[in-house]
Amino acid sequence: xxxxxxxxxxxxxxxxxxxxxxxxxxxxxxxxxxxxxxxxxxxxxxxxxxxxxxxxxxxxxxxxxxxxxxxxxxxxxxxxxxxxxxxxxxxxxxxxxxxxxxxxxxxxxxxxxxxxxxxxxxxxxxxxxxxxxxxxxxxxxxxxxxxxxxxxxxxxxxxxxxxxxxxxxxxxxxxxxxxxxxxxxxxxxxxxxxxxxxxxxxxxxxxxxxxxxxxxxxxxxxxxxxxxxxxxxxxxxxxxxxxxxxxxxxxxxxxxxxxxxxxxxxxxxxxxxxxxxxxxxxxxxxxxxxxxxxxxxxxxxxxxxxxx
Amino acid sequence: xxxxxxxxxxxxxxxxxxxxxxxxxxxxxxxxxxxxxxxxxxxxxxxxxxxxxxxxxxxxxxxxxxxxxxxxxxxxxxxxxxxxxxxxxxxxxxxxxxxxxxxxxxxxxxxxxxxxxxxxxxxxxxxxxxxxxxxxxxxxxxxxxxxxxxxxxxxxxxxxxxxxxxxxxxxxxxxxxxxxxxxxxxxxxxxxxxxxxxxxxxxxxxxxxxxxxxxxxxxxxxxxxxxxxxxxxxxxxxxxxxxxxxxxxxxxxxxxxxxxxxxxxxxxxxxxxxxxxxxxxxxxxxxxxxxxxxxxxxxxxxxxxxxxxxxxxxxxxxxxxxxxxxxxxxxxxxxxxxxxxxxxxxxxxxxxxxxxxxxxxxxxxxxxxxxxxxxxxxxxxxxxxxxxxxxxxxxxxxxxxxxxxxxxxxxxxxxxxxx
Numbered sequence: 001x002x003x004x005x006x007x008x009x010x011x012x013x014x015x016x017x018x019x020x021x022x023x024x025x026x027x028x029x030x031x032x033x034x035x036x037x038x039x040x041x042x043x044x045x046x047x048x049x050x051x052x053x054x055x056x057x058x059x060x061x062x063x064x065x066x067x068x069x070x071x072x073x074x075x076x077x078x079x080x081x082x083x084x085x086x087x088x089x090x091x092x093x094x095x096x097x098x099x100x101x102x103x104x105x106x107x108x109x110x111x112x113x114x115x116x117x118x119x120x121x122x123x124x125x126x127x128x129x130x131x132x133x134x135x136x137x138x139x140x141x142x143x144x145x146x147x148x149x150x151x152x153x154x155x156x157x158x159x160x161x162x163x164x165x166x167x168x169x170x171x172x173x174x175x176x177x178x179x180x181x182x183x184x185x186x187x188x189x190x191x192x193x194x195x196x197x198x199x200x201x202x203x204x205x206x207x208x209x210x211x212x213x214x215x216x217x218x219x220x221x222x223x224x225x226x227x228x229x230x231x232x233x234x235x236x237x238x239x240x241x242x243x244x245x246x247x248x249x250x251x252x253x254x255x256x257x258x259x260x261x262x263x264x265x266x267x268x269x270x271x272x273x274x275x276x277x278x279x280x281x282x283x284x285x286x287x288x289x290x291x292x293x294x295x296x297x298x299x300x301x302x303x304x305x306x307x308x
Numbered sequence: 309x310x311x312x313x314x315x316x317x318x319x320x321x322x323x324x325x326x327x328x329x330x331x332x333x334x335x336x337x338x339x340x341x342x343x344x345x346x347x348x349x350x351x352x353x354x355x356x357x358x359x360x361x362x363x364x365x366x367x368x369x370x371x372x373x374x375x376x377x378x379x380x381x382x383x384x385x386x387x388x389x390x391x392x393x394x395x396x397x398x399x400x401x402x403x404x405x406x407x408x409x410x411x412x413x414x415x416x417x418x419x420x421x422x423x424x425x426x427x428x429x430x431x432x433x434x435x436x437x438x439x440x441x442x443x444x445x446x447x448x449x450x451x452x453x454x455x456x457x458x459x460x461x462x463x464x465x466x467x468x469x470x471x472x473x474x475x476x477x478x479x480x481x482x483x484x485x486x487x488x489x490x491x492x493x494x495x496x497x498x499x500x501x502x503x504x505x506x507x508x509x510x511x512x513x514x515x516x517x518x519x520x521x522x523x524x525x526x527x528x529x530x531x532x533x534x535x536x537x538x539x540x541x542x543x544x545x546x547x548x549x550x551x552x553x554x555x556x557x558x559x560x561x562x563x564x565x566x567x568x569x570x571x572x573x574x575x576x577x578x579x580x581x582x583x584x585x586x587x588x589x590x591x592x593x594x595x596x597x598x599x600x601x602x603x604x605x606x607x608x609x610x611x612x613x614x615x616x617x618x619x620x621x622x623x624x625x626x627x628x629x630x631x632x633x634x635x636x637x638x639x640x641x642x643x644x645x646x647x648x649x650x651x652x653x654x655x656x657x658x659x660x661x662x663x664x665x666x667x668x669x670x671x672x673x674x675x676x677x678x679x680x681x682x683x684x685x686x687x688x689x690x691x692x693x694x695x696x697x698x699x700x701x702x703x704x705x706x707x708x709x710x711x712x713x714x715x716x717x718x719x720x721x722x723x724x725x726x727x
Binding site: 013090091110112115122133136170173198202232 | 504510
């Protein structure tokens with residue numbers, strides 16, 4: 001049986017194209033499972049998973065928890081607000097304390113880039129990165145590509161534009177790695193202040209004119225402004241940002257072709273996209289959410305199968 | 309202590325008669341008594357015969373941090389100076405990186421008193437401003453009289469241009485040496501690594517090379533206006549070299565240094581978020597290391613330093629963002645530098661810089677103070693954590709094979725040898 005090339009999912013950077021295809025094929029199966037009347041399989045009855053969230057999350061956390069429960073794993077949840085982290089405990093100590101209760105896998109979200117990699121070197125458990133600062137959010141990128149594949153048949157050769165706050169976005173970075181690995185063409189679009197100076201070294205192009213970018217692409221992935229990570233003002237007002245980089249229905253309809261609209265959530269309606277765009281037939285935002293569960297089931301299942 | 313060094317190959321380009329010659333060296337009461345092809349050990353003189361023994365004048369490091377007072381868990385003055393001796397350094401300049409900070413003459417007196425009676429000499433720097441807050445000048449003249457060899461708000465850039473102007477004017481009365489950390493804090497923001505391909509891949513905000521260069525340009529403009537002596541510690545970019553070289557051509561009294569790790573390591577090493585490589589200024593690119601190596605070779609950079617910063621494991625074994633900047637460097641200095649330069653250049657680099665601090669330079673001739681470093685330049689060994697003498701083990705050289713091992717020093721009438 002095929003297996004992943006890695007023990008942990010720390011980022012798309014650390015996996016290969018074969019891994020992505022394996023995850024997709026496994027997710028195809030689980031997507032079928034979660035649409036049955038009995039949505040659960042007994043695969044991971046002997047596995048205990050801790051969801052450790054040092055940053056707020058609703059969608060990702062629920063999605064992971066649901067994925068774990070549908071695989072029949074035992075699940076414990078833990079967030080920094082209720083923990084000894086506030087009392088000064090280190091990350092390694094916190095996680096090792098949890099692991100001493102015989103936990104096999106840790107799903108972690110953390111505000112610091114590289115926190116998952118750091119943890120994987122110091123504790124004995126499979127680590128799934130559920131977002132580490134502005135570094136990576138690999139399961140989001142996988143579910144985004146999976147959704148493009150579902151909608152357009154393939155990712156290879158497709159033209160994807162990622163719009164918004166690229167500088168602070170782990171979703172953008174993981175998507176760039178994943179899409180490039182699968183042979184898609186990628187552009188990023190946003191105010192220059194929110195685009196890393198060296199982004200082109202990752203094999204993407206920069207387009208600061210939204211209309212040009214959207215007329216070029218097959219899919220637009222609209223990101224929100226990461227207000228919680230902005231240390232200074234990168235643009236004068238949200239209003240002015242929306243004037244240049246927001247998409248409303250009239251704008252969408254005026255494009256040369258019908259493009260697919262994606263959004264990793266949470267949406268700031270009226271800022272990066274208006275409600276009628278989010279809810280339009282061109283939007284696959286809710287499909288992304290559904291696919292998130294199937295992708296996370298696949299990732300957890302495949303990593304669990306590597307635990308001896 | 310009286311010793312006889314047997315069959316020591318002398319590396320000292322200033323003395324062409326002895327340079328690269330193998331000699332026996334008799335040292336009595338701290339003074340080089342006799343240098344000859346063969347000397348029989350007089351009674352009561354300890355003979356030191358070491359494999360492939362080479363000897364040079366004692367080495368100098370312009371940027372070393374210990375921890376005492378306040379951070380003894382990082383390093384004490386006693387063990388720090390012992391480590392310096394075993395690393396070949398007879399003279400080290402100590403950064404004000406303690407708690408409380410050295411910002412008054414009594415702090416300088418404490419450091420001087422605590423460092424008496426060791427084989428290696430310690431020369432403290434005092435803070436430029438009270439509490440290194442960048443607001444009010446500390447009592448620089450008083451500290452100078454107590455033994456401070458320069459003034460530095462350790463690793464804190466001077467954001468107020470007028471403060472630098474006034475400080476540069478003020479210290480001229482007593483020939484004081486001021487430090488200015490080259491970083492524009494507004495451009496750097498919260499970034500902690502070099503801005504480039506690696507920082508982009510890792511989602512880390514980067515410090516553009518420009519942040520260093522802008523500050524240097526400002527400093528040089530101010531220096532041209534005020535006159536005075538300015539030292540720019542640990543530069544890290546190719547353009548910084550050019551800016552300072554141009555200023556020297558104009559006749560400005562400016563010096564600069566470079567950390568050995570900035571000559572050898574590049575930012576690609578950060579790919580695994582290993583905090584061992586988190587230093588400030590940050591590791592930069594191959595282009596920068598090449599330019600720095602050349603500039604040091606050509607004499608455009610005044611001296612090389614270990615920028616030795618011991619940090620206890622609790623400050624390093626944490627998430628990358630939360631880790632403290634710094635790495636120890638004394639013990640790997642020679643082995644690492646020798647990967648870059650040939651032996652003669654290494655020794656030239658390791659022995660220069662004292663003049664800038666008015667620290668006495670010795671001569672390798674009979675009748676002079678014996679201030680010597682003993683080493684084997686050909687011995688290859690793995691730089692192993694277990695063998696580190698420093699209290700803190702935060703080295704970025706762990707596991708690396710180095711060529712060139714230090715035996716120890718003879719200085720201040722004391723012999724300190726690796727046992």
